[in-house]
Structures are given as structure tokens and as C-alpha cells.
Amino acid sequence: MAEPSILEIQGLRRDFGGVQALGGVDLQVRRGKITGLIGPNGSGKTTLFQAVSGMDREATGRIYFDGHSILGLRPSRIVALGLGRTFQLSRVLPGLTVLENLLVASRPDDSEAEDRAHNLLRQVHLERQVHVLGKALSYGQQKLVEFLRVLMRSPKLILLDEPAAGVNPTLRRTLWELVRQLQEQGTSLMLIEHHMEVIADLCDEVYVLNEGRIIARGTFSEVREDPQVFAAYFGHRNRTAS
Amino acid sequence: MLWESSVLLQLALSGLLAGALYALLACGLNLVFGVMGVINLAHGELMIAGAFLSWLAYRYIDLHPLVVLPLVMGLLYGFGVLLQRWLIERLTGRDELTSLLVTYGLSILLMNLGLLLFSADFRSVPVLQGGFYLSSLDLVISKPRAVAGAISLALTLGIFGFLRYHRMGKAIRAVSEQPEVAMICGIDVAKVRQMTFGIAAAMAGAAGVLLSILYSFSPETGGEFLLKCFAVLVIGGMGNFLGALLGGLLLGLVEAFVGGFFNVQWAEAVAYLLLVLVLLLRPGGLLGQRHAVF
Amino acid sequence: MRYSDLGIGALLLFFSLLAPGFLNNYQLSFLLQVLMMVTLAQSWNLISGMTGYISFGHGVFFGVGAYTGALLLMGGAFWWVAILSAALLAAALALPLGLLTLRLRGPYFAIAMLGLNEVGRILANLWVDLTGGGDGIALSPLLSPVLATNYFSMLALAVLATLGMGWILRSRFGLELRAIREDEEAAEMLGIDTIRNKLIAFTASALLPGAAGAIYAFYTSFIDPSSVFLPALNVQMIVVVLLGGRGTLWGPVLGAVLLMSVQELTWAEFPALHLALLGLLMILLVLYLPDGLLGAWKRIGSRYG
Numbered sequence: 001m002a003e004p005s006i007l008e009i010q011g012l013r014r015d016f017g018g019v020q021a022l023g024g025v026d027l028q029v030r031r032g033k034i035t036g037l038i039g040p041n042g043s044g045k046t047t048l049f050q051a052v053s054g055m056d057r058e059a060t061g062r063i064y065f066d067g068h069s070i071l072g073l074r075p076s077r078i079v080a081l082g083l084g085r086t087f088q089l090s091r092v093l094p095g096l097t098v099l100e101n102l103l104v105a106s107r108p109d110d111s112e113a114e115d116r117a118h119n120l121l122r123q124v125h126l127e128r129q130v131h132v133l134g135k136a137l138s139y140g141q142q143k144l145v146e147f148l149r150v151l152m153r154s155p156k157l158i159l160l161d162e163p164a165a166g167v168n169p170t171l172r173r174t175l176w177e178l179v180r181q182l183q184e185q186g187t188s189l190m191l192i193e194h195h196m197e198v199i200a201d202l203c204d205e206v207y208v209l210n211e212g213r214i215i216a217r218g219t220f221s222e223v224r225e226d227p228q229v230f231a232a233y234f235g236h237r238n239r240t241a242s
Numbered sequence: 243m244l245w246e247s248s249v250l251l252q253l254a255l256s257g258l259l260a261g262a263l264y265a266l267l268a269c270g271l272n273l274v275f276g277v278m279g280v281i282n283l284a285h286g287e288l289m290i291a292g293a294f295l296s297w298l299a300y301r302y303i304d305l306h307p308l309v310v311l312p313l314v315m316g317l318l319y320g321f322g323v324l325l326q327r328w329l330i331e332r333l334t335g336r337d338e339l340t341s342l343l344v345t346y347g348l349s350i351l352l353m354n355l356g357l358l359l360f361s362a363d364f365r366s367v368p369v370l371q372g373g374f375y376l377s378s379l380d381l382v383i384s385k386p387r388a389v390a391g392a393i394s395l396a397l398t399l400g401i402f403g404f405l406r407y408h409r410m411g412k413a414i415r416a417v418s419e420q421p422e423v424a425m426i427c428g429i430d431v432a433k434v435r436q437m438t439f440g441i442a443a444a445m446a447g448a449a450g451v452l453l454s455i456l457y458s459f460s461p462e463t464g465g466e467f468l469l470k471c472f473a474v475l476v477i478g479g480m481g482n483f484l485g486a487l488l489g490g491l492l493l494g495l496v497e498a499f500v501g502g503f504f505n506v507q508w509a510e511a512v513a514y515l516l517l518v519l520v521l522l523l524r525p526g527g528l529l530g531q532r533h534a535v536f
Numbered sequence: 537m538r539y540s541d542l543g544i545g546a547l548l549l550f551f552s553l554l555a556p557g558f559l560n561n562y563q564l565s566f567l568l569q570v571l572m573m574v575t576l577a578q579s580w581n582l583i584s585g586m587t588g589y590i591s592f593g594h595g596v597f598f599g600v601g602a603y604t605g606a607l608l609l610m611g612g613a614f615w616w617v618a619i620l621s622a623a624l625l626a627a628a629l630a631l632p633l634g635l636l637t638l639r640l641r642g643p644y645f646a647i648a649m650l651g652l653n654e655v656g657r658i659l660a661n662l663w664v665d666l667t668g669g670g671d672g673i674a675l676s677p678l679l680s681p682v683l684a685t686n687y688f689s690m691l692a693l694a695v696l697a698t699l700g701m702g703w704i705l706r707s708r709f710g711l712e713l714r715a716i717r718e719d720e721e722a723a724e725m726l727g728i729d730t731i732r733n734k735l736i737a738f739t740a741s742a743l744l745p746g747a748a749g750a751i752y753a754f755y756t757s758f759i760d761p762s763s764v765f766l767p768a769l770n771v772q773m774i775v776v777v778l779l780g781g782r783g784t785l786w787g788p789v790l791g792a793v794l795l796m797s798v799q800e801l802t803w804a805e806f807p808a809l810h811l812a813l814l815g816l817l818m819i820l821l822v823l824y825l826p827d828g829l830l831g832a833w834k835r836i837g838s839r840y841g
Contacts, residue, residue, distance in 0.1 A: 079727035347818030
């Protein structure tokens with residue numbers, strides 16, 4: 001077994017024209033665990049995902065994924081190392097069929113990609129939509145296809161950016177089942193999510209991000225008790241005091 | 243003797259004056275891109291339309307270009323509004339490659355209509371002759387260059403002021419930045435876009451009139467200037483009005499110095515070299531945050 | 537390729553192979569030009585139809601190929617060596633161009649390609665030692681292949697281009713190119729090396745125009761800057777693909793046959809009018825028939841079929 005954490009972030013900083021989006025974030029994602037990332041809107045959660053996945057290569061600091069330094073690598077290189085990521089708003093390829101959406105995400109040398117795609121679609125009851133164009137799916141189905149797409153390469157770590165937003169309750173249950181299954185199979189996951197019951201239910205460890213900094217870390221119940229977290233969500237303590 | 247300060251000053255001044263014309267043209271192109279996200283490849287042809295209007299007025303009714311300048315700007319404003327209403331408005335919300343194809347088609351259509359009407363012969367409007375002698379600096383600046391440069395600069399700054407301080411200018415900026423919010427606030431977004439395209443077309447038309455007293459031109463001259471505009475935009479930042487102004491002045495300056503120290507043919511290539519150089523060195527951030535760059 | 541595609545292809549090929557037997561020289565020349573347009577349009581289709589990166593200057597590869605072919609032939613090379621070299625040189629030119637512009641997203645590529653055909657024409661005019669400048673190059677009839685040879689060479693190119701397109705459309709490479717057209721960031725995030733793919737597509741799309749340029753030079757036996765860096769050719773290949781249908785196999789073929797026939801019968805003799813109409817056609821197609829004739833046909837078919 002290599003290092004205990006699959007993702008190690010040290011001192012990650014990102015400025016947008018003078019506005020600090022990430023102000024030196026340190027974070028570890030442990031192997032085989034589900035790590036939650038929560039925080040108010042605009043706290044820098046998606047910015048963090050953008051940097052880790054290589055979509056944004058202007059951040060500074062250190063990011064190690066599975067022993068490789070990945071800051072500055074293009075997304076396709078990082079994906080080749082075993083990272084997968086979904087987007088906050090669905091990015092299903094609209095003019096490709098559901099099957100094509102999955103196949104294009106498979107490893108080029110994967111001879112069983114087509115079987116794998118059909119199996120995944122059956123698992124979430126989308127087998128009848130195989131030849132439907134991405135844009136013809138409901139939004140919830142699109143989010144699901146986007147998730148399945150990531151699974152085509154059996155990544156070691158998956159970053160999920162609000163995977164259940166806009167998904168109806170039935171599909172949502174399917175989705176969380178899938179997440180748990182993945183974890184049982186040894187996949188590490190990192191999850192941005194606003195529903196605290198989901199975080200409480202799924203996550204082994206939770207990080208709380210506020211204004212570009214980690215303000216708390218621990219199990220959900222530990223984090224919940226943290227006064228700083230309360231302040232971040234419900235207004236600044238010092239402001240209410242004054 | 244090339245290094246004498248009077249020669250340097252001469253080159254700098256004539257470069258800045260020539261650059262002002264690029265700025266006027268590029269700012270219009272940039273305005274349309276900034277507000278509509280449309281790269282108007284027919285912008286050069288709009289300029290040439292202005293130049294031919296100036297030539298027609300001079301040739302057939304003996305009107306001075308500076309007299310027809312406001313008329314041409316009005317005409318092109320109207321033409322721009324119509325183009326926006328009938329053509330460009332249909333492109334909002336579609337991908338930028340679609341708009342590139344349409345404006346490319348428009349550019350080819352207009353250029354070849356120009357060739358049909360006026361042939362490929364070069365024309366000019368030689369109204370201003372000689373130069374101004376600035377005794378204090380011991381410099382001679384050619385009259386057409388001084389007049390065209392000064393008017394270009396005044397127009398560019400005037401329109402910048404309008405966009406920044408006038409109510410309608412603020413509406414244009416609102417539509418550019420937050421079209422949905424602008425709509426909710428009761429701004430007629432389609433009208434504002436028409437006005438924007440009209441202003442850009444009027445700027446191109448003005449640039450054409452000024453071009454006609456500076457250089458000889460043909461219907462095919464527009465493409466050349468369009469490429470220079472892109473060099474200006476890439477240097478100054480796409481969508482950035484003041485950036486395009488500074489980029490235009492800079493391009494004029496560099497062209498003048500290259501032309502003065504090497505030769506004029508090299509000066510013509512400067513724009514492309516700058517374009518390539520910027521693309522090589524600063525591929526990120528050129529479009530601002532509008533587009534991610536891989 | 538599907539069987540229906542193979543059937544259509546075989547039928548077209550059969551007719552084209554027999555054509556020299558029953559067509560006169562004028563008709564054969566016309567058919568040669570149609571095949572040339574098929575080749576050019578398929579090439580444009582590969583980079584612009586498949587990936588969505590619009591190349592406004594693809595004519596430059598044709599012009600470079602024409603000069604390469606003519607000069608090599610006059611230098612004593614076998615005609616097929618000249619054609620092959622023309623193809624390779626055009627691709628070798630595309631590679632650095634692509635490296636420079638395809639790293640960038642959005643309209644930069646289109647802008648960079650915009651003036652390229654014109655730059656090619658100006659360079660051919662200025663580089664007198666090599667190209668003879670505005671006087672052009674006259675190819676000795678003793679060295680040039682005969683019309684039938686040129687016809688079959690062009691036929692081979694058109695077949696190659698269409699077969700290649702058919703293969704790409706069915707391949708993973710084609711799927712990846714389409715993913716890039718749909719959403720480039722998402723494609724990259726799925727592990728697709730978008731830059732490498734775009735570069736391969738662009739370089740490959742320069743090969744056949746280079747070869748076609750060489751054959752065209754043999755066929756006309758005289759070239760000069762304005763006849764091979766021809767604005768009309770540059771615009772035609774775009775209109776042909778838009779007319780037939782972007783990113784489809786038979787769109788460029790259908791478009792080439794239709795556009796070439798119509799313009800031959802009507803306005804081809806008036807260059808400015810011709811181009812003005814092509815410009816107008818381009819606007820109308822993008823606005824009212826964005827998927828081209830094949831796309832419209834499919835839509836009608838699915839509505840009533």
C-alpha cells in the first residue's frame with residue numbers, strides 16, 4: 001500500500017484579479033474513503049475542483065494525486081492517472097447518444113467498453129435510452145449519464161460536484177447507492193454537496209471551506225459542533241456581537 | 243542620423259496618428275464582440291463602404307470628406323441597425339462559430355458587391371495636401387495624417403465617454419455584462435444591440451472616410467485592415483475598449499518605426515508578427531475570463 | 537461503413553471509372569473539378585465539420601500543393617512523386633500552424649486562418665526566384681500527365697477522402713472529434729487529449745488538398761499566384777460542406793456535385809458575382825439550413841417515415 005491519502009493538497013492558492021478564491025488550502029483525501037467538502041456559496045469549493053482536475057492551471061501550491069504532482073497538468077493527463085470528475089451543471093455531450101457519451105469516456109484500449117457501458121446503464125435503468133441523444137434526456141438523467149461516464153475508466157478518485165442537484169428523488173437514491181457501491185469496491189470519492197443529511201450519511205470525513213480557507217475538518221458530527229462552521233453558515237459571530 | 247531626436251519624434255507622432263485610425267476601427271469591432279459575443283468579420287467592409295461613400299461624394303457632388311463624415315456615420319449607423327435586426331440578432335444564443343460563418347459570408351458578399359459596383363481599381367480622395375510645420379519641435383506632419391489622426395482619436399474618446407457616462411451607454415454595458423438582468427430592468431435588449439451594432443458600423447464608416455483622405459483603397463482593402471484590427475484586439479484584450487485604443491496606437495507606433503528603420507513592406511508584416519508573438523507568449527488571458535484556454 | 541454507404545459509394549465509383557469512356561474532354565474536365573471539390577470539401581469537413589474549428593484559409597494548402605507539384609514535375613520528378621510530396625509539404629505546413637493556434641480555444645484558430653490564403657498568394661508573388669512571381673509557371677506538356685491520368689488521380693483522391701471520412705466517422709477518433717465539437721472542456725475532462733486530436737485532424741486535413749493542388753497544376757499545365765490561391769476555391773469548399781451537411785459522409789459529395797453543376801450552368805464566368813452569391817448562400821445556409829441538405833432530408837424522413 002502506498003501513502004494513506006490518495007490526494008494531498010498543500011498551500012493551494014488562487015486569485016481572480018486580486019480577489020482571493022483560495023487562500024492556502026491544505027487537504028487530504030484518504031484512500032477508499034468518501035470525503036465531503038462543504039461550505040457556503042462562493043467559498044471556493046468548485047474552484048478547488050477546477051484546480052485539482054486541471055481545468056484551471058493558474059493556481060499555485062502543491063497537489064499530489066496517487067504520488068504524482070499534478071498541478072499544471074492538463075485534464076486529460078490527470079484523467080489518465082486515474083482521476084474522474086463531474087460538473088456542477090450537466091456537461092453531457094448534447095449531440096452524442098447516451099452510449100456514445102459513455103464510449104468516448106472509456107480507455108482507448110478497453111475492448112469491453114461497450115459491455116461495460118450497457119451494464120452501467122442497466123444499473124440505473126437507462127438501458128432503454130442507449131441511442132437517445134444527450135440533449136433529449138431529462139436534466140436528472142443527464143447528471144446520471146455524466147456520472148456513469150466518469151465510471152467508464154474505473155478511476156481511483158472521483159470528484160463529484162453536487163451530483164444530485166436537479167435530480168428527482170428516485171434517481172437520487174439510485175445515485176447515492178452507486179456512490180456507496182463504488183466505495184465498497186475501493187474507490188475514493190470527494191463530494192461537494194449541500195444536503196447535510198447526505199454528507200452525514202455518506203462521508204467518512206468532512207472539510208469545511210469558507211472564504212477560500214479550511215475552517216474545520218473531522219467527522220460530520222465533529223464539524224457540526226464547531227462554532228466557526230456555524231458562524232460561516234449563519235453570519236459572522238463578531239458582526240452579530242458588535 | 244536616424245537616431246536624431248527629431249526623426250524619432252517624427253516617427254512617433256506619425257505612428258500615433260496612423261494608430262488612431264486603427265484604434266477607431268478596432269474599438270468598433272471590439273464593442274460588437276464585447277456586447278454580442280459576435281466577431282464581425284465584415285467590419286472591414288463596413289469601413290470600405292464609408293470610404294466609397296466619401297469618394298462618391300467627392301467625385302460627383304464635390305463635397306469635402308470632412309463635410310460628409312457625419313452623413314456617412316449616420317448612414318452606416320442605419321445600415322448597422324438593419325444588419326443587426328435582420329441578421330446578427332438571429333445569431334444570439336448560437337455558438338460563436340456560427341456567427342463567424344455568417345459574418346464571413348457577409349464580408350465576402352459585401353466585398354464582391356463592391357467589386358461589381360466599383361471594380362478592383364484603387365481610388366483616393368486627395369483633398370488635403372502638404373503638411374503642418376510645428377516650429378517649436380522642428381517637425382512637419384502631413385496634413386491628411388494629422389487631420390485623420392486627430393479626428394479618429396476624438397471620435398474614439400468621444401464614444402468611450404458616451405459608453406461610460408451616457409444613460410444609453412450604460413444600458414449597452416448592462417446588456418453586455420448581464421443580458422438577463424438588463425431585460426428584467428426593462429431595458430429593450432434587442433434595441434440596445436441594434437444601437438451597439440449601429441455605433442460600431444458608424445465608427446467603421448468614419449474610419450473609412452478618414453482612410454479615403456489618407457490612403458488609396460479598393461473593395462479588397464477591408465480584409466487587410468480587419469487583420470490589423472485582430473492584432474490590435476489580441477494585444478489590447480478582446481472586449482476591452484480602452485485596451486483596443488492603446489493597442490491601436492501601439493500598432494501604429496511599431497509600424498512607423500519598423501517602416502522608418504527597415505522598409506515599408508516589413509511594416510505591413512508587423513501586425514501579423516505581433517499577432518503571432520502574442521499568441522505564442524500570452525495564450526492565456528487574452529480573451530479575459532470569457533473563455534478558458536487550454 | 538454501413539452497407540447503404542458502400543452501395544452508394546460503389547455506384548458512384550463505377551460511374552466515375554467508366555466516365556472517360558463516354559464523356560468528351562470538356563465533360564471529363566468538369567467531372568475532374570467536381571472530384572477535386574469533393575476532395576477539398578471532405579478535408580474541410582474533417583477539421584471544421586467534425587471538430588467545429590472553422591478553417592477560413594484551407595485554400596492555402598491547395599496552393600502550396602500546386603506549386604510543389606509543378607516545381608517538382610518541372611525538376612524531373614515522377615508525377616506521382618510530385619503529388620505525394622505536395623501532400624506531405626502541405627501537411628508539414630499545417631503542423632506548426634496548428635501547434636500555434638489549436639492550443640487556443642474559441643475563435644483564435646479561425647482568425648489565424650482568415651488571411652492565410654491571401655498570405656500564400658502574396659508570398660507566391662514575391663518569391664520570384666522560386667515561383668516565377670506573377671508570370672506563373674507553365675508546365676511542359678511533355679512532362680505533364682494526360683487528362684485521363686489526372687482524372688484518375690483526382691478520382692483516387694476523392695475516393696480516398698471519402699473512405700477516410702467514412703472510417704473516421706465510425707472510429708473512436710471520430711467520436712473524440714465530435715466530443716470536442718460538442719464541449720471541448722468536458723471532452724478533455726473525459727481523458728481525451730483534445731490538442732493532439734485537433735492537431736492530427738488539422739494536419740491530416742491538409743494532406744489531400746496538397747495532393748489535389750498538384751494534380752490541378754498538371755491538369756491546367758499553367759499556374760500563377762491568383763489561379764491557385766483562389767479566393768473562390770477557398771470559399772467554395774466551405775459552402776459545399778454547408779450545403780451538403782457538416783460532419784456527414786455524403787454531404788460534401790452531394791454539395792460538390794450540386795454546387796459545381798449549378799454554378800457551371802449559371803454564374804461561374806463572373807468571378808465577383810460568383811463570390812457575392814457564394815457569400816449570400818453561406819449566410820442563408822447557416823441561418824436556414826444549418827444541417828445542410830442531408831440534415832434536412834433526415835428530418836423530413838423522420839417526420840413522415
